[in-house]
Amino acid sequence: MTAKLFKKLFGVFVFVFTFLVAPVNLAAEPFYLSYTYPGSIGFFKLKEIPKKAKVVVKAGNREYTFPVLSEKAYFVIPYGSKGKVFVTLYEDGKEKDRRVIKVARKKYRVSRIWVKEPKKYPPELLKRIKEEQKLLRTIFSQVTPKKFSETFLRRPLKKLRVSTPFGAKRIINGKKRSVHWGTDFRAPLGAPVYAALSGKVVLARELYFTGKTVIIDHGLGIHTLYAHLSKITVKEGQFVKAGQLIGKVGSTGRSTGPHLHFGFYVSSVRADPMLVLKSRL
Incomplete structure (x- = not known):
């Protein structure tokens, strides 16, 4: 498989995968998450660099905050996450987008x-x-x-x-x-x-x-x-x-x-x- 074909297929996979993660808001931002295992990285794709924005990931009783400084708002599904994880994008203290992710199980050696x-x-x-x-x-x-x-x-x-x-x-x-x-x-x-x-x-x-x-x-x-x-x-x-x-x-x-x-x-x-x-x- 050529690198060009791989990236094309990967893009299709990511596009389809975004619909497997449930958005709470109807006016949702583009969302990318290739995997739902603990340790996975993802991001919201924003139209412009927002002011006073952050992504908050709630896993169990813990919350993890990821400041946003660009049009891509990165986050990580933390190690140890189980069940459902909530990923919320905030701008100016207001909730703009929220996703509910079902974490995939993974065994660790x-x-x-x-x-x-x-x-x-x-x-x-x-x-x-x-x-x-x-x-x-x-x-x-x-x-x-x-x-x-x-x-x-x-x-x-x-x-x-x-x-x-x-x-x-x-x-x-x-x-x-x-x-x-x-x-x-x-x-x-x-x-x-x-x-x-x-x-x-x-x-x-x-x-x-x-x-x-x-x-x-x-x-x-x-x-x-x-x-x-x-x-x-x-x-x-x-x-x-x-x-x-x-x-x-x-x-x-x-x-x-x-x-x-x-x-x-x-x-x-x-x-x-x-x-x-x-x-x-």
Whole structure:
């Protein structure tokens, strides 16, 4: 199948799919959502950039807010969502469009790994970890003007071979830990890593858990993360284009072997990178 034919068929699929998600308002905005699994990304297509707009996703007892700065109002169906999720577009505090989405069920595998770690973290290391976690929260919460023009995500590696998927339940050294918030791709040491979208490098340094790490701000609350690199080839503050070399595969930080950990975030909400790679932006 040619790329041109694929995009044409994909467009037909998205057009048909929009009618499977029930709109509450009769005057509904164009709406795109390729999948209804937890971690899926979607957006409302607006006629113009609205003022004081936001998308609110209500899943269970929690609400997730996605600020709107462009004619595309992005959102994510959060991990852990079950049953029905309500996606509402607001402008000037008024509800303009609301969709009711039935979340598709998805089973998540259990990932068991063994890594070297101290029996007790010394105070200086705990301080470093807390400072790095705070830094990441600050970065992912930033919503800046749009920096990309692509409508599909580029592959961060030439070949994508998943070793640990998004949402896997982690058991580290025999103990239950957090969920795996990205996708791990197997790759040889030194394999080139590419930017998935155009944007500004907002972090390019070594962190305790993720090793040599690059984070790119693509605007509109969208960020991508590339972790465990052996080498970083970009600098903080640098603007990169989609497909540009940003580093090389490694096993730095808390890692059991050469691979790329790839994360995708929208206003701090984690999305499933594999679903995003197959979705229209």
